[in-house]
Amino acid sequence: EVQLVESGGGLVQPGGSLRLSCAASGFTFSSYSMNWVRQAPGKGLEWVSYISSSGYTIYYADSVKGRFTISRDNAKNSLYLQMNSLRDEDTAVYYCARTGSEFDYWGQGTLVTVSS
Amino acid sequence: DIVMTQTPLSSPVTLGQPASISCRSSQSLVHSDGNTYLSWLQQRPGQPPRLLIYKISNRFSGVPDRFSGSGAGTDFTLKISRVEAEDVGVYYCMQATQFPFTFGPGTKVDIK
Numbered sequence: 199e200v201q202l203v204e205s206g207g208g209l210v211q212p213g214g215s216l217r218l219s220c221a222a223s224g225f226t227f228s229s230y231s232m233n234w235v236r237q238a239p240g241k242g243l244e245w246v247s248y249i250s251s252s253g254y255t256i257y258y259a260d261s262v263k264g265r266f267t268i269s270r271d272n273a274k275n276s277l278y279l280q281m282n283s284l285r286d287e288d289t290a291v292y293y294c295a296r297t298g299s300e301f302d303y304w305g306q307g308t309l310v311t312v313s314s
Numbered sequence: 315d316i317v318m319t320q321t322p323l324s325s326p327v328t329l330g331q332p333a334s335i336s337c338r339s340s341q342s343l344v345h346s347d348g349n350t351y352l353s354w355l356q357q358r359p360g361q362p363p364r365l366l367i368y369k370i371s372n373r374f375s376g377v378p379d380r381f382s383g384s385g386a387g388t389d390f391t392l393k394i395s396r397v398e399a400e401d402v403g404v405y406y407c408m409q410a411t412q413f414p415f416t417f418g419p420g421t422k423v424d425i426k
Binding site: 248293300302 | 351353355357362363364365368369374404406408410413414415416417418419420
């Protein structure tokens, strides 16, 4: 069974940093590209970042470019999102999603709250 | 960036009756590889999104056959043949043809 479990969310002050993790199981992690998608409270879905299966190809949404860094450790079956210079508008539930037949599996999400 | 729009944004439906959601993209979603990466996702209250349909019309594993997708180019439709209580939630179309990937605003489906 494919499982994606996010962790690392919490309360952080504006300008602070946080590192999210996504632990994958039930499939060959190194064969799939991965994404982070976020959802602000009561709002729709916003794609944040993509990383290829090898980690060599990476894309970011303009809203996070220069502040967020996506990475993966295929040996540990894990995906990461390093978030720096956090802003109020980064408050959201962050989901990791596998890119198989498009975004075919999603984690339960981890809540990031940016507030003073 | 490709802008995704959906109509209606809210759809009260009667149990057992059909429902239809339209999605339009600001440019063609046909990829250079010939595929059209248009998906439909369902998000039930308090749950993460769930893939229903990929590449316009392909039902994902475990998705009931009352869900169907159609369309081409820039115009797409999700149809539910007979709405059941478990179908309540928000439905999103999304494109993965071109970065940045983008989602529609969502259509809220609830029971009359």
